[in-house]
Amino acid sequence: MNVxxxxxxxxxxxxxxxxxxxxxxxxxxxxILKSMHKALAxxxxxxxxxxxVSGIGCSSRFPYYMATYGxxxxxxxxxxxxxxVKLAQPDLDVWVVTGDGDALSIGGNHLFHAxxxxxxxxxxxxxxxxxxxxxxxxxxxxxxxxxxxxxxxxSLDSPAQxxxxxxxxxxxxxxxxxxxxAKELGELFSRARAHKGAxxxxxxxxxxxxxDGVFDGFxxxxxxxxxxxxVKHGQxxxxxxxxxxxxRLNVQALQIxxxxxxxxxxxxxxxxxxxxxxxxxxxxxxxxxxxxxxxxLGVIYCDPATSYDSAVAAQDALxxxxxxxxxxxxxxxxxxxxxx
Amino acid sequence: MxxxxxxxxxxxxxxxxxxxxxxxxxxxxxxxxxDGVQLLGHQFSQETALAGNxxxxxxxxxxxxxxxxxxxYGVSAFQINFGSRVVKTAGDQPDVLVALNPAALAVNHKGLxxxxxxxxxxxxxxxxxxxxxxxxxxxxxxGTLKDFRVMEIDISKMALEVAKPFGLSQKEALxxxxxxxxxxxxxxxxxETNSTLDYIARKFGxxxxxxxxxxxxxxxxxxxxxxxxxxxxxxxxxxPSVKFEPGTYRLVSGxxxxxxxxxxxxxxxxxxxxxxxxxxxxxxxxxxxLAKLKQFGITTFQAEDEIAACCAAIGASYAGxxxxxxxxxxxxxLKTEAIGLAIGTELPLVVVNTQRAGPSTGLPTKTEQSDLFxxxxxxxxxxxxxxxxxxxxxxxxNVAIEAVRLATKYMTPVMILSDGYIANAxxxxxxxxMADYAPFKVExxxxxxxxxxxxxxxxxxxxxxxxxxxxxxxxRIGGIEKDYNSGNISYDASNHQxxxxxxxxKINNIANDIPEQGxxxxxxxxxxxxVGWGSTFGPxxxxxxxxxxxxxxxxxxxxxxxxxxxxxxxxxLKNYEKVLVAEMNNGQMLTLLKSQYLLDAKAxxxxxxxxxxxSEVESAIRSVLAS
Ligand code: SF4
Numbered sequence: 001m002n003v004x005x006x007x008x009x010x011x012x013x014x015x016x017x018x019x020x021x022x023x024x025x026x027x028x029x030x031x032i033l034k035s036m037h038k039a040l041a042x043x044x045x046x047x048x049x050x051x052x053v054s055g056i057g058c059s060s061r062f063p064y065y066m067a068t069y070g071x072x073x074x075x076x077x078x079x080x081x082x083x084x085v086k087l088a089q090p091d092l093d094v095w096v097v098t099g100d101g102d103a104l105s106i107g108g109n110h111l112f113h114a115x116x117x118x119x120x121x122x123x124x125x126x127x128x129x130x131x132x133x134x135x136x137x138x139x140x141x142x143x144x145x146x147x148x149x150x151x152x153x154x155s156l157d158s159p160a161q162x163x164x165x166x167x168x169x170x171x172x173x174x175x176x177x178x179x180x181x182a183k184e185l186g187e188l189f190s191r192a193r194a195h196k197g198a199x200x201x202x203x204x205x206x207x208x209x210x211x212d213g214v215f216d217g218f219x220x221x222x223x224x225x226x227x228x229x230x231v232k233h234g235q236x237x238x239x240x241x242x243x244x245x246x247x248r249l250n251v252q253a254l255q256i257x258x259x260x261x262x263x264x265x266x267x268x269x270x271x272x273x274x275x276x277x278x279x280x281x282x283x284x285x286x287x288x289x290x291x292x293x294x295x296x297l298g299v300i301y302c303d304p305a306t307s308y309d310s311a312v313a314a315q316d317a318l319x320x321x322x323x324x325x326x327x328x329x330x331x332x333x334x335x336x337x338x339x340x
Numbered sequence: 341m342x343x344x345x346x347x348x349x350x351x352x353x354x355x356x357x358x359x360x361x362x363x364x365x366x367x368x369x370x371x372x373x374x375d376g377v378q379l380l381g382h383q384f385s386q387e388t389a390l391a392g393n394x395x396x397x398x399x400x401x402x403x404x405x406x407x408x409x410x411x412x413y414g415v416s417a418f419q420i421n422f423g424s425r426v427v428k429t430a431g432d433q434p435d436v437l438v439a440l441n442p443a444a445l446a447v448n449h450k451g452l453x454x455x456x457x458x459x460x461x462x463x464x465x466x467x468x469x470x471x472x473x474x475x476x477x478x479x480x481x482x483g484t485l486k487d488f489r490v491m492e493i494d495i496s497k498m499a500l501e502v503a504k505p506f507g508l509s510q511k512e513a514l515x516x517x518x519x520x521x522x523x524x525x526x527x528x529x530x531x532e533t534n535s536t537l538d539y540i541a542r543k544f545g546x547x548x549x550x551x552x553x554x555x556x557x558x559x560x561x562x563x564x565x566x567x568x569x570x571x572x573x574x575x576x577x578x579x580p581s582v583k584f585e586p587g588t589y590r591l592v593s594g595x596x597x598x599x600x601x602x603x604x605x606x607x608x609x610x611x612x613x614x615x616x617x618x619x620x621x622x623x624x625x626x627x628x629x630l631a632k633l634k635q636f637g638i639t640t641f642q643a644e645d646e647i648a649a650c651c652a653a654i655g656a657s658y659a660g661x662x663x664x665x666x667x668x669x670x671x672x673x674l675k676t677e678a679i680g681l682a683i684g685t686e687l688p689l690v691v692v693n694t695q696r697a698g699p700s701t702g703l704p705t706k707t708e709q710s711d712l713f714x715x716x717x718x719x720x721x722x723x724x725x726x727x728x729x730x731x732x733x734x735x736x737x738n739v740a741i742e743a744v745r746l747a748t749k750y751m752t753p754v755m756i757l758s759d760g761y762i763a764n765a766x767x768x769x770x771x772x773x774m775a776d777y778a779p780f781k782v783e784x785x786x787x788x789x790x791x792x793x794x795x796x797x798x799x800x801x802x803x804x805x806x807x808x809x810x811x812x813x814x815x816r817i818g819g820i821e822k823d824y825n826s827g828n829i830s831y832d833a834s835n836h837q838x839x840x841x842x843x844x845x846k847i848n849n850i851a852n853d854i855p856e857q858g859x860x861x862x863x864x865x866x867x868x869x870x871v872g873w874g875s876t877f878g879p880x881x882x883x884x885x886x887x888x889x890x891x892x893x894x895x896x897x898x899x900x901x902x903x904x905x906x907x908x909x910x911x912x913l914k915n916y917e918k919v920l921v922a923e924m925n926n927g928q929m930l931t932l933l934k935s936q937y938l939l940d941a942k943a944x945x946x947x948x949x950x951x952x953x954x955s956e957v958e959s960a961i962r963s964v965l966a967s
Contacts, residue, residue, distance in 0.1 A: 064818070074680075084651065084659070089659045110647075327604055331772070
């Protein structure tokens with residue numbers, strides 16, 4: 001265990017623990033971990049003020065590889081444990097690392113409430129559309145028809161869409177990134193950390209062993225540009241290798257359509273401009289799926305509101321403003337009598 | 341109950357017995373759940389406490405908030421036993437039953453002592469009400485009540501008459517019935533009504549028409565007793581006050597004492613606390629009370645479910661506050677996995693289990709002691725924790741402090757067992773002084789030198805507590821087995837053996853840090869020991885005292901530390917020819933003691949949702965002696 005006082009300017013290495021990383025070689029988790037080490041160093045985060053809380057699953061081993069405080073908890077419950085950490089120490093920077101099974105299946109209830117309450121947590125949902133640690137069963141984000149040990153004839157149930165779910169829970173910050181896009185992830189992590197309140201980040205993560213290539217339709221090199229839309233606040237929604245594709249709103253149908261600039265008289269002016277604070281737009285963007293649409297990445301929604309933990313702290317402070325409680329006095333309030 | 345030896349056999353009794361004969365009286369108020377019976381009982385208890393009597397109460401209410409009016413399952417009751425000698429239970433059999441409607445009579449008349457007094461609200465005995473209560477014929481005329489003295493008063497009419505002038509509707513005015521009864525009963529037992537007048541003023545303000553109507557009803561009930569020549573039938577009774585130990589007293593419920601004890605424990609440990617809970621009967625009052633005590637450094641959190649409540653409490657402990665979660669059996673079952681996490685990560689956690697009758701939803705408002713297995717053994721894998729049981733409402737205070745002490749000193753979850761009866765009942769309580777308690781201040785680890793998160797105190801085997809935010813002590817903990825020497829993940833077989841042994845040794849070692857088992861009443865050896873735990877303390881104690889007064893060789897042993905058991909308990913129990921375990925479950929303490937000491941114990945087991953009766957324990961003692 002490294003117990004030396006860290007130097008003033010920390011590097012990515014200072015955020016890596018001395019533990020051997022045990023994910024499968026080639027797992028998308030490695031890239032995310034590396035981005036996190038670097039992002040925290042870049043942000044000037046302090047290791048002793050940073051806590052990673054996780055549930056159960058491959059991604060939930062994450063805390064062991066961070067040279068910060070870390071708590072590897074039980075299946076699905078990381079948001080609840082992290083809420084307790086925040087209630088006790090609102091000043092800590094608390095990250096929740098979870099997966100699609102952990103967050104959306106066994107822990108769906110806790111994710112819902114952490115988001116709804118707006119607890120100041122940075123919640124990273126590693127979505128690989130599979131149960132990796134338990135050897136490849138389909139997950140709540142798996143596509144219909146997935147053959148897995150528990151669904152040999154193909155899965156039957158409709159998948160959850162993490163960002164749509166988060167928005168439905170009234171999350172105030174929703175973002176999406178891809179495991180290997182280090183630069184973008186760095187930005188997302190920094191935005192998530194800066195956002196006070198629950199920040200929800202879906203990370204598209206390739207499980208090389210049980211679900212390899214499931215995201216290739218939009219992550220593979222040859223299609224990436226055509227199939228990814230990286231949104232930025234105030235910028236028109238343009239994508240494509242030629243930067244000639246975009247999204248516009250069909251007002252009559254109240255739907256988003258993918259269009260090509262220059263075709264049917266469409267110009268850049270016709271395209272939607274991203275507005276992070278527009279919840280309706282966020283809902284539409286979160287639901288877009290390839291191949292009919294590009295997959296939307298970046299900060300989809302950010303509209304801060306008072307965080308639950310800060311409101312609790314304020315209420316506690318208000319109650320304590322009159323001075324500390326006197327238990328002897330409290331117990332003697334009301335009807336008492338003396339025996340001599 | 342000595343009223344049974346009243347020489348004036350079959351004659352009016354209860355309040356009507358000669359003054360000299362009365363050293364304790366059991367009164368049971370019963371009515372519809374909307375009749376305000378609990379308030380009536382509570383205020384009468386308050387008046388009685390202020391009069392210096394010993395008392396014990398038993399609120400007995402239905403699970404439905406407002407069951408259909410007039411039905412037997414909507415009957416709410418409140419029983420009080422008060423006396424000029426120390427009262428230990430809410431009483432086996434009421435001497436007086438106040439029934440505010442036929443359903444209340446139907447549910448409660450069988451429990452009344454022969455020759456006891458029934459006070460009926462005749463205004464509530466319309467034919468329809470009588471049918472609704474399940475009587476084919478009017479119970480007042482068919483001999484149902486032949487063993488009792490019956491006093492019929494049209495309480496409804498009188499409440500209406502005094503309350504209506506204040507501009508209340510018929511329905512509102514009728515709700516003053518409970519205060520009218522309180523007035524009458526206060527007259528019967530010579531109680532001062534000032535505390536009730538204060539209560540009404542506080543609750544409604546003096547000028548509120550409802551307040552005025554209630555005050556008028558209270559006075560009218562009292563005046564009724566004075567003027568209606570009840571003397572001779574129901575003469576007022578004076579009951580001398582009990583000689584209590586000197587001190588300042590109050591009435592306290594188990595929920596109050598428990599909540600205050602948790603605050604006290606946190607203060608003695610030098611910690612702030614986070615209570616995370618989910619609403620459940622009968623545990624919710626702990627959450628309600630602590631939610632009002634934020635100025636004591638308590639943060640309360642109503643979580644989305646029981647699991648989240650336990651997890652949030654664990655998160656708070658991890659972050660350096662005292663995590664507390666409170667629930668009842670079904671909720672504790674849900675928390676089980678999370679408690680295992682706190683065991684594995686060796687974090688302090690106080691888990692309050694206010695037991696209720698089960699399994700599953702069971703009887704949510706009725707009492708039982710059937711979570712002993714759940715507390716001691718109810719987790720996956722080898723997962724021991726200390727378990728402490730409270731024996732009375734006031735005792736919850738010290739039990740809570742002890743739980744905090746053990747949790748923080750040994751870095752472990754601790755379970756407190758209370759029950760529905762203790763939580764709701766009230767008793768006179770000598771208010772403790774915080775100056776009399778020795779602090780047990782927690783020391784957080786701050787020194788990075790040689791630090792790892794599973795460094796242990798060689799004596800207690802507790803691991804260090806290092807909270808996030810401390811420079812140089814960054815570390816990771818989790819549910820996976822830890823290496824004994826570094827705290828890092830370890831899948832090593834012999835390490836797991838060592839860690840399992842260490843966790844067990846740490847908890848077993850607590851037996852050396854708790855008092856040796858004593859004997860409450862009687863000798864440390866002899867023919868029979870009656871062993872109890874939790875809220876059966878009162879009836880067992882009284883029964884053993886009575887039996888000894890009759891010359892029987894019997895002792896009372898009350899176990900407070902359920903796990904680990906006191907180190908001398910096994911030896912002590914072997915000193916008796918026979919051991920009788922009395923408990924409100926199907927034999928859980930019995931099994932625990934048999935498994936630990938290979939005892940051949942007998943049992944008195946009861947799971948009716950009602951507290952043990954003194955007479956039940958007495959007859960069990962006799963049959964064990966005869967066997
Ligand atoms: S099973 Fe899949 S997700 Fe898990 S570590 Fe291996 S590659 Fe990564």
